[in-house]
Amino acid sequence: GIQVEQSPPDLILQEGANSTLRCNFSDSVNNLQWFHQNPWGQLINLFYIPSGTKQNGRLSATTVATERYSLLYISSSQTTDSGVYFCAGAYNTDKLIFGTGTRLQVFP
Amino acid sequence: DAGITQSPRHKVTETGTPVTLRCHQTENHRYMYWYRQDPGHGLRLIHYSYGVKDTDKGEVSDGYSVSRSKTEDFLLTLESATSSQTSVYFCAISEAGGANVLTFGAGSRLTVL
Numbered sequence: 001g002i003q004v005e006q007s008p009p010d011l012i013l014q015e016g017a018n019s020t021l022r023c024n025f026s027d028s029v030n031n032l033q034w035f036h037q038n039p040w041g042q043l044i045n046l047f048y049i050p051s052g053t054k055q056n057g058r059l060s061a062t063t064v065a066t067e068r069y070s071l072l073y074i075s076s077s078q079t080t081d082s083g084v085y086f087c088a089g090a091y092n093t094d095k096l097i098f099g100t101g102t103r104l105q106v107f108p
Numbered sequence: 109d110a111g112i113t114q115s116p117r118h119k120v121t122e123t124g125t126p127v128t129l130r131c132h133q134t135e136n137h138r139y140m141y142w143y144r145q146d147p148g149h150g151l152r153l154i155h156y157s158y159g160v161k162d163t164d165k166g167e168v169s170d171g172y173s174v175s176r177s178k179t180e181d182f183l184l185t186l187e188s189a190t191s192s193q194t195s196v197y198f199c200a201i202s203e204a205g206g207a208n209v210l211t212f213g214a215g216s217r218l219t220v221l
Contacts, residue, residue, distance in 0.1 A: 001167070004150075033209065033210060035210075035212075041196070041214070041215055042212075042214060042215075043198065043212040043215075044212075045209050045210060045211060045212075048208070048209045086150060086151065088151075088210075094139060094156060094158060094164075094202075095153055095156065095164075095166055095167075096141075096153070096210060097153070097167070098143075098150040098151040098152070099150055100148060100149060100150040101150050
């Protein structure tokens with residue numbers, strides 16, 4: 001099955017800094033999603049982005065399907081951005097496979 | 109949690125006892141999923157359902173069974189709990205399966221002593 005690799009595993013930022021999180025897939029995907037898990041454990045879907053670029057406020061995501069990777073950009077980070085960011089993908093299946101996540105800590 | 113309720117939210121049980129976790133949705137979504145989350149592993153799919161009485165295995169299905177007798181309810185059963193099944197279990201729903209957005213419940217923390 002598809003292998004999902006996320007980098008970096010950990011990221012520490014000061015408020016106001018920008019960051020880029022990366023997700024690599026071992027094989028093609030036509031379903032790719034980004035999630036944020038806050039410090040209380042709640043999982044929120046950020047983007048459904050099998051290809052192209054999307055933006056939502058300070059967050060944006062780009063997926064280059066032909067090269068099997070996706071990037072999540074966080075600009076002007078805030079303490080509320082802290083948590084774990086997961087990407088997940090699938091190809092012609094309902095079984096979404098998750099990466100192990102990037103843990104982000106934003107300090108004031 | 110977008111109309112998804114997991115119960116119980118916390119449970120402590122002993123090795124060898126049966127455990128059932130319930131996921132209830134009010135969104136009338138066709139697809140429902142059970143994931144487990146463990147440190148260092150992210151989220152791993154246990155089982156999922158693509159309709160009433162229609163289920164399929166995920167990556168880590170051994171030791172788990174599921175049932176879906178109604179659109180709104182998806183049950184996860186551990187027939188004989190083991191310490192390796194100590195985890196946080198998340199239910200998720202999706203309107204159109206793999207091509208649509210996955211929405212998660214709040215999670216159920218299970219501790220098997």
